[in-house]
Amino acid sequence: xxxxxxxxxxxxxxxxxxxxxxxxxxxxxxxxxxxxxxxxxxxxxxxxxxxxxxxxxxxxxxxxxxxxxxxxxxxxxxxxxxxxxxxxxxxxxxxxxxxxxxxxxxxxxxxxxxxxxxxxxxxxxxxxxxxxxxxxxxxxxxxxxxxxxxxxxxxxxxxxxxxxxxxxxxxxxxxxxxxxxxxxxxxxxxxxxxxxxxxxxxxxxxxxxxxxxxxxxxxxxxxxxxxxxxxxxxxxxxxxxxxxxxxxxxxxxxxxxxxxxxxxxxxxxxxxxxxxxxxxxxxxxxxxxxxxxxxxxxxxxxxxxxxxxxxxxxxxxxxxxxxxxxxxxxxxxxxxxxxxxxxxxxxxxxxxxxxxxxxxxxxxxxxxxxxxxxxxxxxxxxxxxxxxxxxxxxxxxxxxxxxxxxxxxxxxxxxxxxxxxxxxxxxxxxxxxxxxxxxxxxxxxxxxxxxxxxxxxxxxxxxxxxxxxxxxxxxxxxxxxxxxxxxxxxxxxxxxxxxxxxxxxxxxxxxxxxxxxxxxxxxxxxxxxxxxxxxxxxxxxxxxxxxxxxxxxxxxxxxxxxxxxxxxxxxxxxxxxxxxxxxxx
Amino acid sequence: xxxxxxxxxxxxxxxxxxxxxxxxxxxxxxxxxxxxxxxxxxxxxxxxxxxxxxxxxxxxxxxxxxxxxxxxxxxxxxxxxxxxxxxxxxxxxxxxxxxxxxxxxxxxxxxxxxx
Amino acid sequence: xxxxxxxxxxxxxxxxxxxxxxxxxxxxxxxxxxxxxxxxxxxxxxxxxxxxxxxxxxxxxxxxxxxxxxxxxxxxxxxxxxxxxxxxxxxxxxxxxxxxx
Numbered sequence: 001x002x003x004x005x006x007x008x009x010x011x012x013x014x015x016x017x018x019x020x021x022x023x024x025x026x027x028x029x030x031x032x033x034x035x036x037x038x039x040x041x042x043x044x045x046x047x048x049x050x051x052x053x054x055x056x057x058x059x060x061x062x063x064x065x066x067x068x069x070x071x072x073x074x075x076x077x078x079x080x081x082x083x084x085x086x087x088x089x090x091x092x093x094x095x096x097x098x099x100x101x102x103x104x105x106x107x108x109x110x111x112x113x114x115x116x117x118x119x120x121x122x123x124x125x126x127x128x129x130x131x132x133x134x135x136x137x138x139x140x141x142x143x144x145x146x147x148x149x150x151x152x153x154x155x156x157x158x159x160x161x162x163x164x165x166x167x168x169x170x171x172x173x174x175x176x177x178x179x180x181x182x183x184x185x186x187x188x189x190x191x192x193x194x195x196x197x198x199x200x201x202x203x204x205x206x207x208x209x210x211x212x213x214x215x216x217x218x219x220x221x222x223x224x225x226x227x228x229x230x231x232x233x234x235x236x237x238x239x240x241x242x243x244x245x246x247x248x249x250x251x252x253x254x255x256x257x258x259x260x261x262x263x264x265x266x267x268x269x270x271x272x273x274x275x276x277x278x279x280x281x282x283x284x285x286x287x288x289x290x291x292x293x294x295x296x297x298x299x300x301x302x303x304x305x306x307x308x309x310x311x312x313x314x315x316x317x318x319x320x321x322x323x324x325x326x327x328x329x330x331x332x333x334x335x336x337x338x339x340x341x342x343x344x345x346x347x348x349x350x351x352x353x354x355x356x357x358x359x360x361x362x363x364x365x366x367x368x369x370x371x372x373x374x375x376x377x378x379x380x381x382x383x384x385x386x387x388x389x390x391x392x393x394x395x396x397x398x399x400x401x402x403x404x405x406x407x408x409x410x411x412x413x414x415x416x417x418x419x420x421x422x423x424x425x426x427x428x429x430x431x432x433x434x435x436x437x438x439x440x441x442x443x444x445x446x447x448x449x450x451x452x453x454x455x456x457x458x459x460x461x462x463x464x465x466x467x468x469x470x471x472x473x474x475x476x477x478x479x480x481x482x483x484x485x486x487x488x489x490x491x492x493x494x495x496x497x498x499x500x501x502x503x504x505x506x507x508x509x510x511x512x513x514x515x516x517x518x519x520x521x522x523x524x525x526x527x528x529x530x531x532x533x534x535x536x537x538x539x540x541x542x543x544x545x546x547x548x549x550x551x552x553x554x555x556x557x558x559x560x561x562x563x564x565x566x567x568x569x570x571x572x573x574x575x576x577x578x579x580x581x582x583x584x585x
Numbered sequence: 586x587x588x589x590x591x592x593x594x595x596x597x598x599x600x601x602x603x604x605x606x607x608x609x610x611x612x613x614x615x616x617x618x619x620x621x622x623x624x625x626x627x628x629x630x631x632x633x634x635x636x637x638x639x640x641x642x643x644x645x646x647x648x649x650x651x652x653x654x655x656x657x658x659x660x661x662x663x664x665x666x667x668x669x670x671x672x673x674x675x676x677x678x679x680x681x682x683x684x685x686x687x688x689x690x691x692x693x694x695x696x697x698x699x700x
Numbered sequence: 701x702x703x704x705x706x707x708x709x710x711x712x713x714x715x716x717x718x719x720x721x722x723x724x725x726x727x728x729x730x731x732x733x734x735x736x737x738x739x740x741x742x743x744x745x746x747x748x749x750x751x752x753x754x755x756x757x758x759x760x761x762x763x764x765x766x767x768x769x770x771x772x773x774x775x776x777x778x779x780x781x782x783x784x785x786x787x788x789x790x791x792x793x794x795x796x797x798x799x800x801x
Binding site for chain 3: 208210211254255256257259277278279280295296297298299300303329
């Protein structure tokens with residue numbers, strides 16, 4: 001306010017153009033007495049050139065002047081002023097209406113009659129200065145808004161690029177994933193991440209933050225970091241979800257949250273695990289045509305405290321070719337011109353009409369496209385479809401950049417044991433994988449290492465400590481029973497332990513990792529196990545049923561069982577990478 | 586129209602107030618300016634240029650009104666109208682009136698200066 | 701007014717009734733409805749009988765009310781939802797946090 005008062009009383013630079021020397025002298029003296037700076041000329045041409053050079057705040061112009069008259073000078077001055085408001089007052093003793101109108105048409109803002117009256121002159125100059133300042137404030141504000149908007153768009157563009165780098169480092173482009181997410185969907189609060197799991201399989205997260213714009217986008221970054229960071233290290237969907245929920249609960253204000261769904265696909269076991277908290281129903285579309293809804297069963301992320309958060313996944317068997325479809329609310333809210341929304345009916349209707357050859361993703365996109373008539377609204381939606389695959393048909397994790405084999409720890413040994421109730425609460429796999437990944441030569445093999453560790457660990461836990469018979473998993477009823485029993489038995493693991501001993505050393509052409517996994521379970525008769533000792537033993541006991549052991553044998557140099565079968569030792573060798581030019585991968 | 590005074594004492598007093606030390610300069614400027622205008626009117630009349638006659642009369646009128654010489658201003662207005670209506674026959678008589686009135690004004694202003 | 705409040709005779713229960721759309725535009729009015737600082741209020745009833753629509757920012761506002769009313773110990777009833785409103789509340793599983801009837 002003080003500024004504007006000062007601004008209002010600041011001396012003005014005023015240009016006078018009048019061919020009458022005495023009139024000019026009177027006016028000039030009057031204005032100087034009022035404290036203004038005065039420039040004066042005797043014709044229109046000079047007025048234009050002085051205006052151009054000195055940029056006065058206000059112009060007083062005689063209508064009739066030699067060389068160039070006031071009308072023409074007014075036109076040129078207004079043109080030069082452009083968007084700037086320079087009040088232009090005609091000095092005139094004209095009284096004929098037509099002549100006065102011509103002055104206004106030429107760009108004049110007012111008249112000042114002769115004889116000059118200093119009170120009127122002062123009042124008019126003040127009034128026009130107010131108008132000039134108001135105009136300037138408005139155009140400054142408009143320019144500021146325009147500039148801010150440009151900045152914001154630019155910043156969003158940069159933020160989006162940064163976000164893309166973080167968010168799309170995953171495997172959204174894998175052949176078995178189809179998705180639609182608008183380029184700026186992040187500013188609608190939508191996120192979609194996908195990552196391969198070190199042991200094979202995939203993890204997908206779709207999220208929808210409350211609100212729009214920056215507040216909605218802000219939570220996306222930590223979620224992306226957590227998702228990719230943890231998925232890469234081999235954490236499962238539950239662990240990742242818990243971490244995301246805990247982080248969002250901590251950083252988001254009450255009232256802001258993230259509806260989301262996590263899908264963990266296991267192509268080895270042919271099963272899907274799904275957690276849906278606040279997103280519309282997902283759908284499993286089987287190759288048989290059967291449809292299974294995957295409804296939201298949980299509160300959105302960022303609402304419940306960690307100890308109240310429920311990260312229980314739903315588990316369903318899914319064969320290669322089965323597809324799972326997830327969408328954000330924006331998809332259901334896609335509206336036609338009359339304001340009708342696509343809705344759940346739109347989704348179920350489309351799914352019910354699916355033909356054999358139809359890809360549900362394409363069917364859904366074209367259905368919503370047809371419904372809305374145009375696709376502008378479609379920019380607010382995210383849709384993703386994951387197809388179950390044959391394990392063999394899936395490309396393994398891409399090799400990371402060729403590491404320097406000399407850097408990093410090469411000769412080391414460690415032992416890690418988890419006991420008692422920790423067995424049911426914590427997976428040591430990410431930690432162990434992390435330790436192994438410190439060895440550059442092993443880093444390229446993270447998938448194989450993870451698989452080795454996971455097979456050893458799962459066998460030790462489920463068949464060693466918990467004594468679950470793996471053949472249960474072969475029937476649909478047994479499948480459910482198996483996992484129910486698993487949870488029940490995990491609550492009762494007093495006195496039990498699983499101990500990993502890892503030992504790494506260098507060899508002339510690479511390195512050797514030796515892993516020993518011991519558990520407190522009963523062990524098994526490995527001497528008569530079909531996979532260990534060739535021979536047709538009917539005692540297909542609970543441990544190492546078929547594929548698990550075969551996998552270990554395939555990946556490791558050697559596998560040996562000790563004691564009563566609850567002590568397994570594997571040896572894994574790796575070779576130095578050849579130079580980049582002649583690597584055959 | 587002719588009943589207007591040669592000089593508007595009140596207007597002149599205010600001008601003196603505004604101009605302070607420069608009042609004398611103003612009067613001299615006005616007088617010199619006016620002589621130019623009268624010459625301009627004579628030339629326009631000779632050239633039979635009624636448009637130039639009207640414009641010059643208009644400008645002259647403005648400065649007379651401002652300086653406080655209303656009767657001369659009135660005469661200028663009549664000259665302007667005559668010019669606009671292309672009645673240059675009437676104009677020569679008016680021009681004589683203007684010259685005469687101007688002398689009156691000068692005399693009055695001189696008196697003012699001395700006083 | 702799209703939001704009206706009244707108190708039960710016992711002086712401990714505040715009824716907040718939302719008319720029309722319950723979305724971000726009602727944010728301030730909804731907050732004003734319960735942030736009046738009356739220490740006697742123990743229970744809140746959010747009456748949605750005239751609520752036609754509810755979006756995720758409304759869910760956020762309900763969470764704010766829950767926080768204000770004591771978090772896990774808050775006594776909040778949400779009642780008279782139409783089908784659309786009910787569906788949105790149940791997709792988000794808000795019955796885990798609120799008594800919805």
